[in-house]
Amino acid sequence: MSPEQTIQAADDLRAVHFFPVHNSKFCITNHDWDAPLRTITSIAGKTQSRILTPVIGQVVSLENPEAESMEWWTKVT
Numbered sequence: 001m002s003p004e005q006t007i008q009a010a011d012d013l014r015a016v017h018f019f020p021v022h023n024s025k026f027c028i029t030n031h032d033w034d035a036p037l038r039t040i041t042s043i044a045g046k047t048q049s050r051i052l053t054p055v056i057g058q059v060v061s062l063e064n065p066e067a068e069s070m071e072w073w074t075k076v077t
Helices: 003-012 035-045
Strands: none
């Protein structure tokens, strides 16, 4: 799914929170490795979507899931 389709699916399912997976782990496409995360967080910021973006492998607490959301990819060189 594209970032746009992911947002639409979350909206269709009336998800309270969602986090994208299968992105930013390997550079196997023609776009920058972090392009999907940049795109989906930009779109989510313009909608009511509540996206979670934990660092790969980070445990997400269901009691306070928003605490685990940060734009970690902006600090990777």
